[in-house]
Amino acid sequence: MAHEQNEHVQDTQSEQIDSSENVEQAGSVTVEDLKEQISKLEESLKLEKARAANAVYEAEKVKERLVREAENAKKFALEKFAKGLLESVDNLERAILASGEEKSPLLEGVELTLKSLITTLEKHEIAAVDTENGFNADLHQAVGIDPNAKSGEIGNVLQKGYTLSGRLLRPAMVTVGQ
Template sequence: MANEHNEQAQDIQNEQQPEQTQAEGVEQATNELSVEDLQAQITTLAEGLKLEKARAANATYEAEKVKERLEREAETAKKFALEKFAKDLLDSVDNLERAIQAAGDEQSPLLEGVQLTLKSLLTTLEKFDVVAVDTTNGFNADHHQAVGIDPNAKAGEIGTVLQKGYTLSGRLLRPAMVMVGQ
């Protein structure tokens, strides 16, 4: 009985060996096709990955540019947010200067108070980068508005300043109204 059992096991083994050899051949052929297919898939996926990396890099670049632009715009808006307010305060500065001129040479506590108020207001305006336009270096059409001719001034020079001009952070807020020599 043991012999019969061994013979049957050998027969089964012999039958399985050709089947295994056949299966290995089919598996190798399948593996060869699969390897080619897998390599094609790898190539396709690698190209897709490159494309997606490029898109991600482009999106990151665009996001940075938008962020920088928004920061610049916010800074500009913050810088010039006081424009209307400062323009309205300039009327008060003009009125205080006129009051000081009207007082003439007479010194009084009232005049001293007006002068201190004007000084305080100008200091506050300068703190927020509101600065008077320079009228000592000749006429500049970008900062001065000629409203007449001053016969006592040299050509191209400013003779009389009728109203001071001001800038806010380098941007013209109000031009100086001047009379210019011919």
């Protein structure tokens, strides 16, 4: 674009030189010639102002796009790491379920560790997928049919799903009613 502008400026300058040579060749400068030259220069100025405004607009759009892409890259850079942590969350939840009704210091430690891990995940915008408000194919993965659940309702959650900054990280594996 800068090359085009340079060519246009050179063309305008050569037109000005040509018109000034024509005026010199005519021997006298008429008012009409000067008015014509002024109007050409004004049109050239308008064109250059429009090009400059367009260049500024394009630069702002590129800047906004780069900022948006950088923000998305920051948000979702944790995706692989977060998926790895979800396995730990699953294992801690399984350990709590396997302990049954028996309360012990070990169980309390596992519960506190799980709570701490979930709090850390929430700080980084990692949240569990809602499984209370019915089946949603965008958030849940149906892996079986639950004969005791109503149609479109989630019967059993086999594995929790999670989102990262509103984007699905892992779907919830559920059974649904028929």
